[in-house]
């Protein structure tokens with residue numbers, strides 16, 4: 167099936183772009199043409215931002231319950247189209263279809279329902295001494311999002327923005343845009359007031375930057391690479407707008423010497439290979455005690471059989487392709503760099519997996535004997551590549567965990583909970599999972615250090631979209 171889209175969504179209407187440029191999306195599974203979208207231009211940004219500004223006057227002054235009703239209708243409509251949404255994301259990004267339904271679409275639904283709940287409990291006004299403290303929506307929000315969880319990355323921004331009373335201009339990643347188009351259709355169908363949600367496509371370096379520069383945009387919420395985040399932060403500083411950045415990671419999973427290895431190893435592979443490693447919070451470094459390396463390598467070789475690589479629409483597939491050829495080549499370069507730097511290739515490698523002559527596949531790959539200065543120990547790969555590093559004692563484990571520029575996530579495995587909690591407290595990241603503790607959509611998500619600033623999800627995510635005013639009486 168080939169899909170053609172030729173409109174942006176601005177001011178409550180599907181409109182032509184001011185640019186004649188288009189972008190072709192290729193299926194991650196067979197590399198064939200899959201869809202075409204229109205590219206927007208700086209003029210389209212001006213139109214979208216003005217529409218959002220106009221809409222803000224009415225939207226921000228409505229009672230919060232009225233805004234939450236619209237959000238709930240958006241959620242319901244996403245749920246009705248969840249099969250279609252999961253399928254397009256599987257074509258674009260390569261996540262196996264069952265997981266796509268549960269995670270790609272499921273997270274989008276949860277983002278909205280959790281935000282609605284958080285917004286119902288938010289303290290919009292409180293008294294502090296002689297002051298009345300009032301939370302007011304920050305204004306027009308520019309949301310710039312990546313391709314790895316394309317709908318969730320938008321709803322994690324759209325839901326709190328709209329709940330708080332803000333209007334939004336969304337620019338999704340060009341590689342995985344179709345769920346955003348479905349979202350625009352939904353917003354149109356449920357009758358969200360014009361200008362509250364606007365969708366625009368285009369290259370980040372042109373259209374994205376135009377949104378960031380705009381004096382009429384009060385806040386940028388960006389998710390993506392640390393490089394793009396740095397550029398966006400610098401550009402946004404010129405207009406002193408609020409910026410939240412959810413950036414890359416190189417998160418460490420620490421296996422302590424008393425860990426339950428029966429549980430830890432399967433979970434560790436999953437935490438690295440989910441979505442073929444295209445996850446910012448992937449636990450892509452496994453830190454293990456020197457004396458356990460041999461045993462852990464053996465267990466990984468046994469466990470990997472469960473991680474079947476293949477067509478993400480086929481039953482039993484656990485690891486699909488990557489999003490694009492660019493990404494596939496980038497990940498392969500990292501695999502070569504690990505080999506060149508002298509790490510031990512435990513399994514996988516840079517060749518196309520057997521039996522899959524087409525598609526942007528990369529074999530799940532595990533390196534041991536990785537040392538701290540190697541690229542594969544320091545840089546975000548965003549593919550199914552796990553680096554095993556050895557440590558001598560708990561102190562060195564923490565030191566290694568904290569030794570990258572990133573600070574997004576982490577894991578600790580131990581049968582002694584207090585020992586694990588002690589380490590979790592010392593790891594400088596926004597999240598830590600003890601013994602595979604599961605993802606919590608109510609908990610704040612975001613990074614320390616160069617993994618970003620600000621938090622998303624639940625009541626913590628909602629807070630970012632308010633200004634706080636003090637009125638003295």
Ligand code: NDP
Pocket residue numbers: 310311312313314337338339340341368369370371373374375378389390391392394395397398412413414415445446493496546547548
């Ligand atoms: P980018 O960070 O470059 O892109 C993410 C989004 O930002 C896209 O919508 C992109 O537009 C836009 N963008 C890029 N540069 C700018 C800019 N200067 N101003 C405004 N908007 C901009 O990710 P890539 O797709 O290039 O992926 C490269 C690497 O980034 C990956 O290999 C991975 O390591 C990392 N990454 C991390 C993510 C995370 O969640 N931590 C998510 C995605 C990638 P467009 O692409 O349409 O031009």
